[in-house]
Amino acid sequence: MNENDGLALDDITRDAIDWMVLLRSGEASGAQRDAFAAWQAADARHAAAWRRIAGALDGTFAPVQAIQSRGAERDGLARHILLYRGDRRRIIRGALALAGLGLGAGAILDRRLPLAQLTADLRTSTGERRSYALPDGSSVMLNARSAVDIDFSAGRRELRLRSGELIATVAPGQPAPFVVRTAHGTVRALGTRFLVRQQAEGFQVAVLEHAVAVETRNGVRHRVGEGESAWFDAGRVEAHPAPAESLAAWTGGMLEVHDEPLARVADGLRPYLGAYLRVSPEAARLRVLGVYSLDDPQAALASLAETLPLRVQYYGPWLIVVDLR
Amino acid sequence: MGNETHRHxxxxHHLYAGHQSWLLDRLRRRLGNAADAEDLAAETFxxxxxxxxxxxxxxxxxxxxTIAKRLVFxxxxxxxxxxxxxxxxxGLPEPALPSEEERALLMEALLRIDQALAGMPPVAKQAFLYSQLDELTYREIAERLSISAMSVRRYVTQGIARCVAATL
Structure with a gap:
């Protein structure tokens, strides 16, 4: 049965795989099971190879099985995702760009510039925080590397957070609702000062005064009260333990973290660093507590390295690698 | 250590200085987004x-x-x-939605599996996953996919072999 599949596997490993294939068929006879037991007992290397392949499969699939086992509705979730074929058009586009074929100047410009940010109404660059007055007397403050569109036409009061983080201070006494739209849902002010922040997989919202109503794209509604914070994506809203005030510390140029993974600190510092900050997965899991300066992010990294077992290496002006020491 | 480290x-530094803008430019063209290009360039280095x-x-x-192509893929x-x-x-009801932590673990595991199985034909992947995740018998899988039980056996062998090879 050993196939010429180009995989570097030795004969004993391949035999062990064949046994596993047989035992999983649902049709192994008693005699075949006995033969398997005899094979395993015949040579210590057989048993070792068996343990190795069983361990490889368990290690690979355990997280998937654990998650699927917690809810019958999740059956087939992993299978569906792994069989997803992707977007063919994009693959072709990528191939064209690679071959440098027939692209007009406009098309090239399109690819090379971050259009999402260039066409945004309000935006900030690396290390820049800025406050903007809005037509109705409200104001919005953008954290570094953020982009927001405003739509106050036809009596609307709407902001669209395209990237980064904002704090809206809403002028009271207006008939139109004040709404921040995101890719995953909307946050509606109930007479308020509140923060919305884009994260890798969703959005964080924190209420500094009064309350807001969150409605996700799939229609889940949740009210967040003063001092509270929450996380949401298209289908779900979860309460977040961080106090709202500490999430807004960036308005004063500070990053405040209360027992959170280093990954969260890195996310907070990135918009203030010209260099790309790469944190190893092991280091990213370290828990951090403290207040760090956003306006001097290199000093923040240095002080993290003093209190945690971290090594911070600078490679040229544009790459910083943080790893466990 | 001093000298060796310094030479390294x-x-x-020479590698960056000489190739940073060239690499960034190529990645921008392929990804169509400057921020992603910067991330991948840094990841390449x-x-x-x-x-x-x-x-x-x-x-x-x-x-x-070579490195950048693999990262782009x-x-x-x-x-x-x-x-x-x-x-x-x-389509999942709210209580069944994975939490943020579950999502991260799941995506990590799925990416590893996806890489291990890359290049297998879809029907072969599907047969292997039915066996591995749903614990169906080969006869049941053969019926669902309208293929022979012999093919199922071959696909499951391929799937296991690839997962084992990927962890070596």
């Missing part, structure tokens, strides 16, 4: 940093291109899997 650092002896890199452009595939994940959970 200066080699790396992070691989160079991890290289045991950068002085043996004779053709830096070819070397960087993984980048798109990760996007695809994330999109597929969002599609899959869209």
């Amino acid at each position: 650092a200066s080699l790396l 992070a691989h160079v940093v991890a290289h045991p002896d950068p002085s043996t890199i004779v053709e830096p452009k070819a070397f960087l291109t 993984h980048f798109w595939r990760r996007r695809d899997l994330e999109q597929a994940y969002l599609d899959s959970i869209a």
